[in-house]
Amino acid sequence: MTSETQDEVNFASQTWVWLPDKEKIFIKGYIVEELKQNQVKVRCEDAAVDKIENKDFLEKVNPPKFDKCDDMASLTYLNEPSVLYNLKLRYMDNLIYTYSGLFLVAINPYQDINIYNRDFVELYNSNSAAGNDDKIQKPHIFGIAEKALQQLIKDKKNQSILVTGESGAGKTENTKKIIQYITTVISSTSSQNSNSKSNTNFNFDEKILEANPILESFGNSQTVKNNNSSRFGKFIKLSINPNTKNLTGANIEWYLLEKSRAVHQNSNERNYHIFYQLLNGLSDGEMAALQLTRSVKHYNYLKNSNSQIPGVDDKKEFKNLVKALKTINFSTIEMANIFKILAIILLLGNIEFKNFNDDKQAILLDSSPIAMNNCLKILF
Numbered sequence: 001m002t003s004e005t006q007d008e009v010n011f012a013s014q015t016w017v018w019l020p021d022k023e024k025i026f027i028k029g030y031i032v033e034e035l036k037q038n039q040v041k042v043r044c045e046d047a048a049v050d051k052i053e054n055k056d057f058l059e060k061v062n063p064p065k066f067d068k069c070d071d072m073a074s075l076t077y078l079n080e081p082s083v084l085y086n087l088k089l090r091y092m093d094n095l096i097y098t099y100s101g102l103f104l105v106a107i108n109p110y111q112d113i114n115i116y117n118r119d120f121v122e123l124y125n126s127n128s129a130a131g132n133d134d135k136i137q138k139p140h141i142f143g144i145a146e147k148a149l150q151q152l153i154k155d156k157k158n159q160s161i162l163v164t165g166e167s168g169a170g171k172t173e174n175t176k177k178i179i180q181y182i183t184t185v186i187s188s189t190s191s192q193n194s195n196s197k198s199n200t201n202f203n204f205d206e207k208i209l210e211a212n213p214i215l216e217s218f219g220n221s222q223t224v225k226n227n228n229s230s231r232f233g234k235f236i237k238l239s240i241n242p243n244t245k246n247l248t249g250a251n252i253e254w255y256l257l258e259k260s261r262a263v264h265q266n267s268n269e270r271n272y273h274i275f276y277q278l279l280n281g282l283s284d285g286e287m288a289a290l291q292l293t294r295s296v297k298h299y300n301y302l303k304n305s306n307s308q309i310p311g312v313d314d315k316k317e318f319k320n321l322v323k324a325l326k327t328i329n330f331s332t333i334e335m336a337n338i339f340k341i342l343a344i345i346l347l348l349g350n351i352e353f354k355n356f357n358d359d360k361q362a363i364l365l366d367s368s369p370i371a372m373n374n375c376l377k378i379l380f
């Protein structure tokens, strides 16, 4: 008898249930005695003493053959503890994706796991030799992207992928993986058919991928929940010609940007990444021209925030931003103007008003004329 069959036999010999637990949320046990008034005595796997519980509050445990199942819709008993248990078992094996019927559940691994490389793209790409239907069934964000592509091409109908979850759940990262997958698969298809280079120096798909560092610099920030929290919602639209399988356009709509963060942040949070990237990434000459100094402590809009995020190099991120801006055809003058505006925002933050006088005119604090003067120097 194999150990799996033995597990099934052991399981079948008892009535297994999930018990609510203050510390572990749910623990597994089996009923050893039926008592009066719907009460049962339960022997728990991890507890020294048996527990008396009302049977109505207990959920059933699935047989071991369902452990680490790919799709939780297949569970015999679909209840909260069984779902959490299955997700936990899978997560411990680095299986961060699990289907729940039509939905894909993703658990944030908070570390790089090697499941997004070219080999994985090929596994899910139905046009490649490695791709086949069986592999597409294995839960993965690439599987969702592939399915949307296939349905677009087959049915010629618009497809939507909704990525949702609490802050830090991994929405931004998974959205990037979807775009990475689609641009890889589509560009490889289109380059077989035609020349995919546009009339600029960069491929269209490179431009789409490079939009992300720009959005993140200006719209993401460190919060207590997430070091790279998107402070806005976005709707990304990729236009794909289902006949030629070419990427023909892309458009990002953003909404609900947290504007107040530019002037105020809660403790242990930061302003938008761009300000720290600017102060670390500009050359000494550029800093002088923009009347800036490097320390965040010199700016009211930054001085209460962390100057650094562990593991993040703002200078390097600034380089990436400049590269991304160039990729999507921002000219040197346009970039310089953006940096001017950012510098002016920081300097305006140093202009402080002391209340209003009797004539309802604002009175500037002593240091403010210098800040105003600096703003004017940048502008003219």
Ligand SMILES: Nc1ncnc2c1ncn2[C@@H]1O[C@H](COP(=O)(O)OP(=O)(O)OP(=O)(O)O)[C@@H](O)[C@H]1O
Pocket: 108, 109, 110, 111, 112, 113, 165, 166, 167, 168, 169, 170, 171, 172, 173, 174, 226, 227, 228, 229, 230, 231
């Ligand atoms: N699949 C993944 N692999 C490795 N790390 C990940 C993955 N998903 C998320 N992370 C890590 O978790 C962090 C938070 O994820 P992400 O920014 O995607 O969350 P979010 O849901 O978009 O949060 P918010 O709503 O605050 O913007 C990432 O910066 C990254 O470090």
